[in-house]
Each structure stands twice: as C-alpha cells, then as structure tokens.
Amino acid sequence: MARxxxxxxxxxxxxxxxxSDQSGSLGRLPVAEQARAARLAAETLRHQGRxxxxxxxxxTRKPAPQIADVLRLAVxxxxxxxxxxxxxxxxxxxxxxxxGARGQAAAGMVNAVLRKAGAYSGWADLAPQPLPExxxxxxxxxxxxxxxxxxxxxxxxxAPLDLTPKPGAAPVPGADVLPTGSWxxxxxAQVTALPGFDAGDWWVQDAAAALPARLLAPAAGEVIAxxxxxxxxxxxxxxxxxxxxxxxxxxxxxxxxxxxxxxRCGLTARLVAAxxxxxxxxxxxxxxxxxxxxxxxxxxxxxxxxxxxxxxxGIDELIALQAALLDHALSIxxxxxxxxxxxxxxxxxxxxxxxxxxxxRHPGLTVEPPDLPGIDPAWITEEGGLRLRxxxxxDRGGMDGFYMARLRKPI
Numbered sequence: 413m414a415r416x417x418x419x420x421x422x423x424x425x426x427x428x429x430x431x432s433d434q435s436g437s438l439g440r441l442p443v444a445e446q447a448r449a450a451r452l453a454a455e456t457l458r459h460q461g462r463x464x465x466x467x468x469x470x471x472t473r474k475p476a477p478q479i480a481d482v483l484r485l486a487v488x489x490x491x492x493x494x495x496x497x498x499x500x501x502x503x504x505x506x507x508x509x510x511x512g513a514r515g516q517a518a519a520g521m522v523n524a525v526l527r528k529a530g531a532y533s534g535w536a537d538l539a540p541q542p543l544p545e546x547x548x549x550x551x552x553x554x555x556x557x558x559x560x561x562x563x564x565x566x567x568x569x570x571a572p573l574d575l576t577p578k579p580g581a582a583p584v585p586g587a588d589v590l591p592t593g594s595w596x597x598x599x600x601a602q603v604t605a606l607p608g609f610d611a612g613d614w615w616v617q618d619a620a621a622a623l624p625a626r627l628l629a630p631a632a633g634e635v636i637a638x639x640x641x642x643x644x645x646x647x648x649x650x651x652x653x654x655x656x657x658x659x660x661x662x663x664x665x666x667x668x669x670x671x672x673x674x675x676r677c678g679l680t681a682r683l684v685a686a687x688x689x690x691x692x693x694x695x696x697x698x699x700x701x702x703x704x705x706x707x708x709x710x711x712x713x714x715x716x717x718x719x720x721x722x723x724x725x726g727i728d729e730l731i732a733l734q735a736a737l738l739d740h741a742l743s744i745x746x747x748x749x750x751x752x753x754x755x756x757x758x759x760x761x762x763x764x765x766x767x768x769x770x771x772x773r774h775p776g777l778t779v780e781p782p783d784l785p786g787i788d789p790a791w792i793t794e795e796g797g798l799r800l801r802x803x804x805x806x807d808r809g810g811m812d813g814f815y816m817a818r819l820r821k822p823i
Contacts, residue, residue, distance in 0.1 A: 413441050415485065415507055417449030422456055422481050431457075431717045456481070456488045458568060458716035461541030463487040466532050470525045479518045482508050483525060490530050497530030540568040546724030547709060547759075554760050559803065563758070563813075566802035571714040572809040573597040574619045576645060578652050578677060581613035590808065591786025592626070594619035598809055612677035617645035618714070620800045620811040624701060624754040625649035627782055627798065627818050634698040638681075639688040639741060644670030646701055647681050655699075657681040660691050689733075689740055696746040704734040706755035706762045710813025713802050731761050738770050742777070748823040750780070754816040758801065763815025767795050776822030 417438050424434045431453060438446040456463070463484040467475075475483060486504040489495045501523060508515045508522045542548060542564060552560045575584065575595040584606055587595035596619065597606075608614055625646045630636055632654030638647045641659035647670055650657045661667050664685040674681055684691065688702075707727050712718050738753055745751055753770075755762045771777055779796035793799050797817035802810050 414445045414448035414452060415489075415503055416510070417441055417445065418452035418456065418485055419478075419481060419507065421449065421453035422485070423478070425453075425457060425717045425720050426477065426481075428721050430721055431715070452485060452489060452493075454570075454716050455492060456485045457720060458570060459488045459492050459541065460484055462535065462538040463491075465538055466491070466529050466535070467525060469532070470528045471521070475518065475521070476514055478511050479508060479515070479522065482511075482522060483529075486522075486526050487529050487532075490526075491532060491535040497526075501526045501530065540564040543567075543712075544719045544723075546722070547719065551709075551758055554758075555801075559801070562803035562806070563801060566806065566810040567713045567716070569713065569810065570716075571618070571812070573601055573603070574617060574622070575614040576617040576622045576649060577614045578612070581608060584608060584614070588808070590619050590805075592619055592623060592784065593786065594622050596809060610676075612679075615645055615648050615673055615677060617649075618711075618812045619805075620710070620814040621645060621756065622649065623784060623787075623798065623800070623814065624703060624752050624816045626784055627816055628699055628701050628750065628752040630655040630699065635693075635695055636699045636701065637693060637697050637741075637744075639691075639700060639702045639737065640704060641683075642666035642670055644673050646703060648673060648677055648679060650701065651679040651681045652677075658684055658693065660684045660686055660688050662687050688737055691744075693744055696749075697744060698746065698749050700741045700745050700749070700751045701754070702737060702741045702751060703754045703756075704737050704762075706730055706734065706757040707759055708756055709758045710756040710800075710802070712813075713810060714812065727759070727762075731766070734762060734766055735769065738766065739773065742770075742774060742819075742821060745821050747821060749821050751819045751821065752816055753819065754814060756812055756814050758813040760815075763799065763817075764793055764795060764797060767797055767817045767819075770819070771795070774821075778820045778822075780818045780820055782816075782818065 421434050438449055466487050467483050482504055486500050490497050490500050505519050505523045508519045583595055587597050590596055630650045630653040634655045636650050636655045636657050638659045641647050642661040647659040659681050667683050781796040782798045791798055800814040802813050805811055
C-alpha cells in the first residue's frame with residue numbers, strides 16, 4: 413500500500429503538485445503507511461539522479477515515465493534505505509502490473525533490471541543529484557562550483573528535526589543543543605509523542621528559521637508585528653519573549669495553524685488575516701519581522717519536490733513583491749525602530765541585493781550586523797546581513813538556506 417501511495421505522490425509531483433499539497437491523497441492508508449509512503453516518495457525524489465545512473469546501467473532504452481518511477485522507487489528503497497532486495501523486487505513487479513497494458517508488458521524488464529540493481533556496489537560513490545538548470549547556474553555564479561557541490565550533498569542528506577524551546581524548557585532527551593539554541597534530533601521521531609509536546613514546551617522549526625526572530629531581539633512589552641507570519645514559528649518566538657505581537661498573514665486558513673500552536677504552547681498573540689502590503693497597525697510599532705514570500709530555494713533539503721515543481725517562473729515578481737513589502741513595512745515602523753528582513757532563499761537577489769537596494773531607496777536606513785551566539789563570523793555578509801547555507805554545520809546535519817538582515821530606521 414505504501415509503495416502505491418508513494419508512486420501516486422511522485423506522479424503528482426510530475427504534474428506540478430507539491431508533496432504537502434497531496435498529503436490528503438493518502439487518507440485511505442493507515443497512519444503508519446501514510447508516513448512510509450511520504451518518506452519513500454521524498455527519498456526517491458531526493459535521489460532520483462543517482463537512481464537513474466543505476467537504472468541506465470541495465471536498460472537498453474529509456475523506460476516509459478511511470479515505469480521509470482517504479483524503478484527509481486525500488487532502487488532507492490534497496491540501495492539507500494536498505495530494504496531487502498527480494499521483497500522490493502517482487503513488490504515492484506506487482507506494482508508495475510497494476511499500470512495497465514504497458515505495465516503488464518514491462519513487468520519482466522522491471523524484474524530483470526531490479527535484480528541486477530540490487531547488487532549494485534557503487535551507490536555511495538555516485539554524485540548527488542544536481543539542481544535544475546533554472547537554478548543551478550545562478551547559484552554557481554553566486555557561490556562557486558565547490559560550494560554548489562557541497563550544497564547538493566547537503567540536499568541529499570536531508571534534514572533532521574529541529575525544535576525551538578520556550579525559555580526555561582528542559583531539552584528533549586537525546587536532542588543535541590545547537591550553538592544557536594535550537595534542539596536537534598537526528599533519528600526518526602513522532603513529533604506528537606515527544607516529551608514536552610502536549611505541555612507546549614517547544615515547536616518544530618529549522619535552526620536557521622529560528623534566527624530571524626532572535627536577530628530582532630524582542631523585549632518584553634515591545635509592540636511587534638510579524639508580517640507574512642504563517643506557519644507561526646516566529647510568532648511563537650516573539651510572543652514567548654513577552655512582546656505584544658500582531659501576526660499578519662493573507663491566508664486565513666494558514667493562520668488557524670498559528671492559533672493551534674499558540675494554544676498548545678500557552679501563548680497569546682493577535683492574529684490578523686490581511687495583506688501585509690496594505691495592513692496598518694493600530695499603534696506605533698517598535699519592531700517588525702518580515703519573513704517575505706520567496707522562491708524557498710533554501711529549503712530543498714527538506715522539500716526535495718521543489719526542484720521538480722518549479723521552473724524559475726515568477727521569481728522576478730517575487731523579488732518585486734519583497735521590495736514592496738519591505739518599503740511598506742518601513743513606512744509603518746516608528747522612527748528609530750528596527751526591522752528584520754528574511755527570506756528562505758539561496759538567491760542573492762532575494763537577500764543581499766534586496767538590502768543593498770533598500771539602503772539606496774531609504775536615506776538614513778542602516779544595517780546592524782548580527783551579534784547572535786553560535787554564528788560563524790564568516791556567515792556575515794559585506795552589507796551586514798547573515799547568509800546561511802545548507803552546507804553549513806555539515807557535521808551537525810546542516811541547516812536551511814536563509815538570508816536575514818536587521819535594519820534600523822532613522823529617527
């Protein structure tokens with residue numbers, strides 16, 4: 413059941429739907445099988461390039477797309493996840509036969525290819541899957557080939573589970589306390605079963621994603637707006653500091669998740685469903701956190717479907733939207749107030765360039781270099797922002813790609 417569910421998820425990605433958007437399609441499977449299907453699909457996409465190298469070694473002509481996905485799924489399950497070959501091969505052949513006349517005709521080929529693939533000895537030596545052509549050249553230009561190779565290797569390793577604790581919470585047993593204060597679990601974990609979940613002692617949030625709120629340095633009693641707030645991890649951080657927080661997001665449905673997490677953690681914030689481009693506060697704002705909509709190219713290690721469902725279209729429009737959001741946020745910030753701009757993108761035009769251009773548009777605006785514990789000074793950029801990449805902390809499990817900068821509005 414899980415393999416069929418995984419195949420359907422992969423086919424959905426081929427049609428342009430993200431894995432998360434398809435989560436409801438697994439509803440008929442038992443919970444454990446849903447989780448297994450989702451993992452199989454994600455790992456197959458993450459290792460597709462390597463699987464294709466193996467498959468190409470044993471076929472004389474390119475298989476039909478659905479058959480190719482069955483082969484990839486089986487190769488990854490055997491060679492990456494370590495499943496016994498005999499069971500995987502048999503299940504793949506059965507799955508192939510469900511794919512109509514073409515599947516019936518291909519069953520013998522699938523059986524023969526996978527029997528050979530199961531004995532493939534060079535899997536660990538294969539290069540990581542390269543990023544797509546709509547993205548890779550721009551990142552090579554920004555960071556160079558060696559860094560690009562390291563980023564792709566980080567994508568292949570996937571992402572551990574990071575937690576952000578409430579102040580004073582006891583660490584989850586077995587969690588590694590990271591230099592920046594996040595907790596990291598590297599093994600499989602059921603989030604809702606972890607100690608402290610029901611008590612609201614922590615919430616799931618990548619270590620890099622936790623840094624913009626820390627960079628803002630909220631203080632008790634301050635009036636702060638969290639713009640583009642959903643799914644809410646930063647709202648929880650700001651609220652836990654004792655600040656008076658208004659969380660603004662255009663998507664009312666996504667704000668419901670923020671409401672649920674606030675309730676679980678015993679925290680309170682004002683939630684507003686509104687367009688951050690036009691929203692006006694009721695009182696002067698001491699600080700603003702703007703985690704702007706972006707290409708999300710920094711989250712590929714967590715979302716291996718992203719390179720397959722995007723083609724680079726719309727990034728120019730996102731960059732223009734980010735600039736407009738930044739200008740509006742500065743207009744509603746009190747004189748002398750501070751603003752953290754952040755994007756989970758690896759593309760400099762969505763980070764460093766945005767800040768350079770904002771400084772040119774707003775005389776007197778300044779960047780305050782980050783002074784956070786646990787960050788490497790090499791991460792601080794020329795203009796004073798913080799550039800994070802998936803290959804950082806490689807020995808600890810990496811981090812999402814992010815850019816952030818703290819701006820001070822003139823008095």
